[in-house]
Amino acid sequence: MTGLPLSMILTTFGVFLPPFYVTLGVSFAAVGAAVGIVRLFDVFIDPVVGMAMDQTRTPIGRYRPWLLCGAPILMFGLYKLFLPDGPVDQTYLITWLLFAYVGNSILTLGVAAWGANVAAAYHERARVYGYTQGMAVIGITVLLLLGLITHGRIQPGKADSMGSIGLIMIIAVPIAVLFTTLFTPERKLSGITKTKFSFADYAVALKRPSMLRLIAADFVLTLGAGATGPIFLYFFHDAKGFSRGVTSTLLVFYIGAGLVGAPFWSWVAQKVSKHRAVQLGCVAYAACQTVLMAIPAKLYMPTALGMFAVGFSASAFIPLVRSMVADISDEVRLDTGKDLSSVLYAMVTTTMKVGLAISVTIIFPILQFVGYDGHEGAVNTPEAIRGLEMCYLFAPIILVFLGGATLFGYGLDAKRHGEIRAQLEAREVAAAEESLVGPIGSPAAAE
Template sequence: MAGSPRLSLPVVSAFSATAAPIAAIALVMGVYLPRFFTSHIGLTLGAVGAAFGIVRLIDMAVDPLLGLAMDRTKIGFGRYRPWLVLGAPIVMAATYMLFLASPGISLGYLITWLLILYVGVSILTLAQAAWGASIATGYHDRSRVYGVIQAVGVLGSVMILLLPLLLAGKPAGAHGGVGAMGWFLIITTPLTVLLCVLVTPERIAPPSDSEERVRLADYWALITRPEMLRLVFADFVIALGPGTTAALYLFFFHDARHYTGPQTSILLLFYIAAGLVGSMFWGWLAQKTGKHRALMVSAVAYAVAQSMLMIIPPATMSLAIPGMFGVGFVASGFVPIVRAMVADVADEVRLETGKERAGLLYALVTTTQKIGAAITVTVSYTVLQLVGYNPKEGAVNTPDAIHGLELCYVFAPILLVFLGGAAFIGWKLDANRHGEVRRQLDIRDALAAEAAQLTTASGISLGGEPPAANQR
């Protein structure tokens, strides 16, 4: 399509760089930090679960406000670029305060800095996602770009997972190497943001006559769009699935399946590394079959792969490694496909309303992810506490407590992800429909750009100053 040029791989790679620390933070917060605050800092399961739940409930109201602010940002530096720069120091400060915390901190301390970290991560995540929708406009190119973002995120996760293995037995490796992980994030976050903002262009769609301040009715109209209702529901239940496994991962493999600490890190490394191959595969499949069909296939495959974990005998690395690789492979398709589909909906919204709402639309799905994450930590930790599970190092748990842990880890995610895939049965916004949307948008944008050039020429002839270019 003439109006949808394919982005070069160097530009896509530079743009995706920020995904490395974002994904690494999400991994550590979901897997290592909850255990770090219970086993090392000394807070109870209930307190840590409550802290994550409270922060998520507060933070979920932040994303829509951030999305609106981003969509309405129009400065010389760009629309989404300045927000990416803003998010970096916030993430760095909160990372230092949490990852290098000492025993004796209060629950209020944990809640405060968790909230600051979540806000910083939200800024980075929303800015990158919405920016990606504006630079990758083709239906299939979006599958490719968000697939690369996912792959770069996998690389960041793999690098941070290697730290506990490299530091095993060393002072810096105490408590799972959480402190070393913190320094890794503090260093990589500003470097990747700098690479992204210096290399990636930012295209801002020409303003339309209908561009105005968002009203509550506009917000409600976005939420209740049939496509967004499906995406929000699917993203919510899919986030609940892997989110539950992340919160319980170390408990499950150490106490229920009898793997050592280093072995659990190795298994998690294979799970994450599988996403490097899987994200490319699901991006390819989405281009061949359509995004919604690829997502349904990945949901069914996840149910099969997750079920296999209970068949593998305990403490059997030779079988657990391919098992975890398989689960990671199929799970890697969820996030990039959903984000690419949101970008398609954003195009349809802009065609119908003339308003840029990519930031707000992405805020809707990231909010559901946060709600899901809050529910997984809070509910799963509460259930474990009810069945008598003891998370302390060296504790001996009853068979009933271990059985409850296994049910939470293996079977609950299967049902949730399967429901997410089923939500896309009968999806209408496919490649053909989106191609027509983009054709009409390109025509309208070209006419708007031509009108702007005529206005500029008239202003220059009268001695005025030309406006800033739309691409920076």
């Protein structure tokens, strides 16, 4: 349930917030630098939160306290970002982005690690993260259809609607967190070593070739698919000739494709393994992105179908990669006796954030360099629009192909994970029996 507002926030931060601050008077270069600076700090936030989360033991569970703590932090950051009460500059954007990202990191890590705890089996995890992606799609679709729902009074992408969008997300966060904490079960793990965690635990995970490949794939896939987000409104408005209102509805097709795509790729993963399914998604993404670029301007339905195809392909990436992290956490737990699931998820959430930040940090200065004007109502030269088109086409295709290539040699498939789960379950049964009868020779056993 928490994935619903988190997906709205992720989309708004990636697609609508950077252009909003350009409209408020902050330059392309300044917005790009602000996002990059905040993400640089954010790289250190996730590891610290992940280690603290893995050490948490409370009467209400490991993850509930973190969600309840992160929600108000995120809400206040959203308020300052979307409802500024005066002039804004780069410093203002950096300050409140950092505040919001702290709360967002806590909730994102908590939800991801909790999902790994709830689902234990290889294919079950693919389904669970597929359902989570489905909730994310619902949240984003509601956001993008606000223009239709409110008869144009709240329009994503318009500066005067951003305050209302911020309030909607502020209200949605506590409702979703409360629902999750009240109704989501948490499995208690047996046979876990009670030791302190440190940054050395990251080295333990990074020594595994499977985790290194997954981190590299997640980073490049995020950078590739995410490169289109910050310039989405600009591209479809100026290069494809659609109004801003129509442009937002096109994004619905991209996001909505995940409702069909996520279960489909989960099914493919059951047939060919998760990493092969991701690679197939990479090939499909590149082909569909190329076709989308070739569609003539102002043709709504062909463009909408192209967006659906691209979104369908991209929906393989996040849920399957998150599911693969959960599999690696089982492998680490078998070998070390430590549950490092939050630490491992901190790695991939960090790579995702860095990838999204780099896309803004690099592309926005390029737009400024080619002379593109991002203010509402601005008229751009053909050369500036051509530069915009090149940014939208080549970077995503090249990077997504590279992301798929990093998964060659990945060895943690369904067969290997089944062996790991069998050994873990045997260990947990033995630990449970020992806690009841005591070890051989102990007073509890003698009784």
